[in-house]
Amino acid sequence: MLTKKQLDLLEFIHRRVQRDGVPPSFDEMKEALDLRSKSGIHRLITALEERGFIRRLAHRARAIEIVKLPDALQAKTVFRPVVVDGKAPPPTRHKVASRPAASPAGARDITIHAIELPVMGRIAAGVPIEAISEVSHTVAVPGQMIGKGHHYALEVQGDSMIEAGINNGDVVVIREQDTADDGDIVVALVGGQEATLKRFRRRGRTIALEAANPAYETRLFRDDQVKVQGRLVGLIRTY
Structure with a gap:
């Protein structure tokens, strides 16, 4: 069972990975959850990791991988184009x-x-x-x-x-x-x-x-x- 803050953070990370391909920074997480310090984010990240929802990868910046999602979260797909050498390739799917x-x-x-x-x-x-x-x-x-x-x-x-x-x-x-x-x-x-x-x-x-x-x-x-x-x-x- 996740707390509201833990669920909010997991959803924010999931959405940013879908949109950008990389997790948000700790400063972005802190701002999104309206926390006063990054220590609160560290505690939430640790709790999510202990419960098996995320995994932190060593020696890599922003290395947070989502392992599973609770039923309360619905996966959303964000579409973004790819452009090569100024030319429009076949539509990115x-x-x-x-x-x-x-x-x-x-x-x-x-x-x-x-x-x-x-x-x-x-x-x-x-x-x-x-x-x-x-x-x-x-x-x-x-x-x-x-x-x-x-x-x-x-x-x-x-x-x-x-x-x-x-x-x-x-x-x-x-x-x-x-x-x-x-x-x-x-x-x-x-x-x-x-x-x-x-x-x-x-x-x-x-x-x-x-x-x-x-x-x-x-x-x-x-x-x-x-x-x-x-x-x-x-x-x-x-x-």
């Missing part, structure tokens, strides 16, 4: 999939928010291949994987990022952006014609695109030869 929630008293169905992203073709995890910009199909992605911003997906071809856990045939989820920090795995457009998936390093006015496979050499380019088109935020693998 949102799905609600059911799965049983683990519970010692027996399983009950809850809803998991999913978003369909456009798959823009294949990306080389090896020697760069010709840049891809055509939508080939769509793929359903868990809403928790998608944060703010525009996203798209690419099929991986090659094994140069295998030691980063990216295999040939995987589908990578990319947040569209034109900047990157050292160590980010990015989609890089080289010379305006070839695209590749590599780890990004800046060395003065030189850009290093590093493979995660000793069989491939690091490639160096002038900074004006490389354009970042997005950063890796997720991966989907089919067995």
Whole structure:
């Protein structure tokens, strides 16, 4: 049995995850519940976790996962569009999939928010291949994987990022952006014609695109030869 404040907080977190793909911050929770301090939010979060409604994931910001919902809460789906390279891809479709929630008293169905992203073709995890910009199909992605911003997906071809856990045939989820920090795995457009998936390093006015496979050499380019088109935020693998 949840208190009103616990139920209100769980509903607020659920709605924000559906809308944004990420849970709200503690400051946003405090404001939404009209509490004077974040310590009250910590107590509510702890109570929800102890009752098995949420799970906190270690070493990640805003890492709150909804495990189950009480019968009093009705799942609501929020629709939001996805735009890639300024073009309108096929309409983004949102799905609600059911799965049983683990519970010692027996399983009950809850809803998991999913978003369909456009798959823009294949990306080389090896020697760069010709840049891809055509939508080939769509793929359903868990809403928790998608944060703010525009996203798209690419099929991986090659094994140069295998030691980063990216295999040939995987589908990578990319947040569209034109900047990157050292160590980010990015989609890089080289010379305006070839695209590749590599780890990004800046060395003065030189850009290093590093493979995660000793069989491939690091490639160096002038900074004006490389354009970042997005950063890796997720991966989907089919067995």
